[in-house]
Amino acid sequence: MKVYADNAATTKISKIALDAMMPCFLETYGNPSSLHSVGQDAFHAVRDARNTIAKCINADPNDVYFSSGGSESDNWAIKGAAYLMAKKGKKHIISSKFEHHAVLHTLNVLEKEGFEITLLDVYENGLVRVEDVKNAIKEDTALVTIMFANNEIGTVQPIREIGAVCREKGVLFHTDAVQAVGHVPVDVVADNIDMMSFSGHKFHGPKGVGGLYCKKGIRLPNLIEGGAQERNRRAGTENVPAIVGMAAALKDACDHMEENTKKLVKMREQLIEGILKIERSRINGDREHRLPGNVSACFEGVEGESLLLYLDIMGISASSGSACTSGSLDPSHVLLSIGLPHEIAHGSLRLSLCEDNTPEEMEYIIEQLPPIINRLRDMSPLWEKIQKEGK
Amino acid sequence: MEYSEKVMEHFVNPHNVGKLEDADGIGEVGNAKCGDIMKMYLKIENDIITDVKFNTYGCASAIATSSIATDMIKGQPLSEALKLTNKAVVEALDGLPAVKIHCSVLAEQAIKAAVKDYYDKNGIEYNKADFEFEDHHH
Numbered sequence: 001m002k003v004y005a006d007n008a009a010t011t012k013i014s015k016i017a018l019d020a021m022m023p024c025f026l027e028t029y030g031n032p033s034s035l036h037s038v039g040q041d042a043f044h045a046v047r048d049a050r051n052t053i054a055k056c057i058n059a060d061p062n063d064v065y066f067s068s069g070g071s072e073s074d075n076w077a078i079k080g081a082a083y084l085m086a087k088k089g090k091k092h093i094i095s096s097k098f099e100h101h102a103v104l105h106t107l108n109v110l111e112k113e114g115f116e117i118t119l120l121d122v123y124e125n126g127l128v129r130v131e132d133v134k135n136a137i138k139e140d141t142a143l144v145t146i147m148f149a150n151n152e153i154g155t156v157q158p159i160r161e162i163g164a165v166c167r168e169k170g171v172l173f174h175t176d177a178v179q180a181v182g183h184v185p186v187d188v189v190a191d192n193i194d195m196m197s198f199s200g201h202k203f204h205g206p207k208g209v210g211g212l213y214c215k216k217g218i219r220l221p222n223l224i225e226g227g228a229q230e231r232n233r234r235a236g237t238e239n240v241p242a243i244v245g246m247a248a249a250l251k252d253a254c255d256h257m258e259e260n261t262k263k264l265v266k267m268r269e270q271l272i273e274g275i276l277k278i279e280r281s282r283i284n285g286d287r288e289h290r291l292p293g294n295v296s297a298c299f300e301g302v303e304g305e306s307l308l309l310y311l312d313i314m315g316i317s318a319s320s321g322s323a324c325t326s327g328s329l330d331p332s333h334v335l336l337s338i339g340l341p342h343e344i345a346h347g348s349l350r351l352s353l354c355e356d357n358t359p360e361e362m363e364y365i366i367e368q369l370p371p372i373i374n375r376l377r378d379m380s381p382l383w384e385k386i387q388k389e390g391k
Numbered sequence: 392m393e394y395s396e397k398v399m400e401h402f403v404n405p406h407n408v409g410k411l412e413d414a415d416g417i418g419e420v421g422n423a424k425c426g427d428i429m430k431m432y433l434k435i436e437n438d439i440i441t442d443v444k445f446n447t448y449g450c451a452s453a454i455a456t457s458s459i460a461t462d463m464i465k466g467q468p469l470s471e472a473l474k475l476t477n478k479a480v481v482e483a484l485d486g487l488p489a490v491k492i493h494c495s496v497l498a499e500q501a502i503k504a505a506v507k508d509y510y511d512k513n514g515i516e517y518n519k520a521d522f523e524f525e526d527h528h529h
Contacts (some may be wrong), residue, residue, distance in 0.1 A: 303426055305450035306402070313403060322426060322450070331426065343423035379408050380448035381430040382423050 002315045003361040007202075007293060008151055008179060008352035009319055013245065014204035020248035021206065024241035032238050033229065042240050049247035056254045057196070058187040059213050065230045066243050069210035070178035071102040072223070073197030076212055076234075077174045078106045078145055080220030081195065082115055085142030085172065092116045092141045096128050097337040099147050102197075103176055104333070107145075115142075126155035126285040126338045134165045143172045148180035148196075152321055152334040152350055153285030154294025156184060163192025172218065178202055178210075182253035183291055184261075188213050195220075200246030203253045204354070209242035260355040264292035267353055267362050271295045274366030278373060280386070284338060284348070293353035298340065301383030302347045302376040304331075310372045311349075316365055321348040343382065394451060395485035397459075402451040405458035407465070409444040416512070418504025421497050427453045429501040431461070435509055438469050445501070452484075452491040459483050460498035469509075472502055473521070500524050 004012070028045050030038035046066075054061035067073045082093060095107055097119045111117045120132045128146050137144070144166050149156045159175055166173035174195040180186055181196075182203025188196060195218065199210035214220055226235035253260070272295055275281055280300040299307065304320030311318050321332030322345070330336070331345035351365065377383040394402070411432035421428040427449030434442035443465050445457040460480050464472040477495035481487050487495060507522045509515070 301448065303449050303453075306454060309402065309451050341424075342426070346423075346426040376448075379405070379446050379454070381419060381428045381446045382448040384446070385423075 001361065001364045003357070003364060004317045005351040005353060005357065005361075005365065006317045006319050007354040008154075008291075008350065010201045010207065011204045011354055012356070013201075013206055014249050014252055016252045017205050017245040017249035021241040021245040024244050028240065028244075032240065033227075042238075045240055045244050046238050049243045052247040052251050053211065056186075056250050057181065057198075057213060058189050060216065062231070063188075063213055063216055065212045065214060065234055066238060067210050067212055067234060068208055068239075069201075070100070070176065070197050070199035073199075073210050073212040074100070074102040074176050075106050076220065076223040077195040077197060077214065078103060078143065079110065080223065081143040081172050081174060081218070082110050083221050084219065086115070090140045090142035092118065092138055094118045094120065094133060094136045094141060094144045094146075096120045096122055096146055098122050098126065098150055098152075098334040099145070100151055100176055100178070103145055103147070116140075120146075122155075122337050124339050125289075126150060126153045126334075127289060128157050128162065130158050130161040130165060133162050134169075137165070137169045137171055141169070141171050143174060145174040145176070148175045148177035148186070149184065149291050150285065150334060151179050152332055152348075153296040153338065154179070154291035154352075155285040156180065156289045156291060158289075159193070160191045163194075166194070167192050179291060182250050183257075183293070185257065188215070194218060200242060200249065203249050205246035205249035206242045209239050209246050211246075256355070261292045263355055264353055267357055267359055268293060268295055270359060270362045271351060271353075271365060272297075274362070275369065278370055282344075284335065284340070291352075293357075295351040295353070297349050297351075298335075298344050299347045299349065299373050300344060301380045301386050302373055303380075304346060304348050306376055307347070307349055307372060310376070311365075311368065314368045314372070316368060319350045319352075321350065322346045392488045392490070394455075394488070397483070397485040398452060398455040398487065401455035401458040401484070405454050407444050407458065407461035408446070410446060411442060411444050414444075414505075416505040416507075416509030418501045418506070418508055420500045420504055421449070421453075423448070426450070427494065427497060429453065429457055429497045431457075431501040431505040433505045433509060435469065440464050440467055440469065440472055449494065449497075450491070452487055452494040453497065455484060456480050456487075456494045456498040457501070460495075460502060464502060469506055473506060475499060475502060 028041045030042040032043040050061045178199045181198040196213040201207040284296040304322030335345035414432035415435040416433040419430040430446045432444045443461045447457040477499040480495040
């Protein structure tokens with residue numbers, strides 16, 4: 001059996017998105033900036049896509065800008081807001097310890113440039129506390145940037161409440177919603193969001209395309225110069241097929257969100273129940289405030305990369321936050337941020353589901369996991385120690 | 392990052408996995424915090440490694456290097472086993488990704504640690520400098 005359970009990494013493009021894209025390659029292939037009718041057809045396709053996406057997140061279409069993806073949008077929003085507010089003498093930025101590297105590395109760069117960065121704790125359950133945001137805001141706070149949902153442990157943050165605090169204090173609020181858009185209800189107005197990053201390939205759209213919602217009146221400096229596209233804010237000929245595909249995928253995801261969520265939560269809980277039957281296993285992150293398709297687990301005494309490669313041999317695609325998969329000697333900063341010791345964080349496994357998965361596939365994963373874990377534990381000196389010490 | 396076919400072969404079906412209850416020398420290197428521990432068990436007769444087993448906690452390359460390194464020293468005199476370098480282990484595996492080279496260093500050190508244990512237990516003199524190695528991670 002083949003089971004793709006790495007949908008937080010990327011998703012298969014949906015038939016609806018693919019069908020919407022094809023004419024953009026062969027018929028509507030004009031440059032949206034061209035005045036002739038071939039170009040105008042492409043212009044209209046991009047306009048329609050913008051309208052569709054705006055509707056899905058309850059935004060004004062004029063506040064939706066297309067980009068190359070989540071990382072670009074994060075860079076644009078955070079650097080842009082930092083430079084914008086620095087002109088007013090505000091050089092303090094608040095974020096959390098377990099943001100995506102697109103946010104954390106951008107903040108590192110800004111710190112070197114003289115900005116002050118505060119990274120909030122996310123506690124054992126992987127949730128930012130609204131009180132902490134409130135207490136961290138100072139006179140010179142330029143920006144608060146907190147992710148909507150965590151990419152590894154799937155915890156969904158109290159975005160609406162954080163946004164309300166920022167509004168009250170007059171501080172800009174950005175959220176990296178790459179894992180949330182298309183998966184949980186997102187409403188930029190009700191959620192008090194000023195800026196929001198999203199990415200097409202996380203909800204069955206194509207790769208290499210994403211967007212930034214930026215509320216009217218926030219004049220972010222440009223990240224990419226060179227043309228009048230995106231209302232003079234982001235240069236480069238629009239990736240028309242990708243934009244159209246992303247819009248079709250998002251509309252489909254939002255139209256079916258309720259039924260998909262029901263199906264996903266059921267499979268997620270089925271998987272969690274099966275995993276917790278394994279000795280010395282645990283689920284990471286809050287069990288309630290969690291993406292419908294995210295299962296993040298740790299198994300003591302085994303190393304994540306070995307686990308995921310043995311799973312791959314059995315046809316199961318998953319991911320891990322172990323050091324060996326991160327290309328460094330430290331396990332994922334997300335798992336460390338929720339207080340897991342290194343040796344437990346090394347044994348992590350993330351299974352991220354989509355609505356194409358089935359309960360039978362979950363059953364298959366639950367069947368395959370114990371023998372693989374036993375095999376690894378049987379040859380693990382660490383497991384031997386754990387057994388001896390019995391702690 | 393990509394593993395060679397040889398690495399995958401030794402990872403999927405590792406040779407010499409297990410423990411030797413009557414081992415003459417046992418060497419353990421690495422630590423849980425860094426995500427890899429290698430433990431080697433040697434059976435030694437007349438300065439020849441007659442049997443070797445390993446237990447490893449770690450990634451695919453840690454398991455693969457343990458497997459191939461134990462193959463390479465089995466049946467060898469101690470003097471030859473001590474000459475095994477991490478470079479030779481990497482070559483035998485048709486290469487390792489750059490971030491995984493430390494696994495091969497662990498394998499070399501685990502063998503040395505096991506031989507040292509044998510020397511210590513049997514009061515055999517040796518040049519201490521030959522067995523000094525820094526923790527590969529720090």
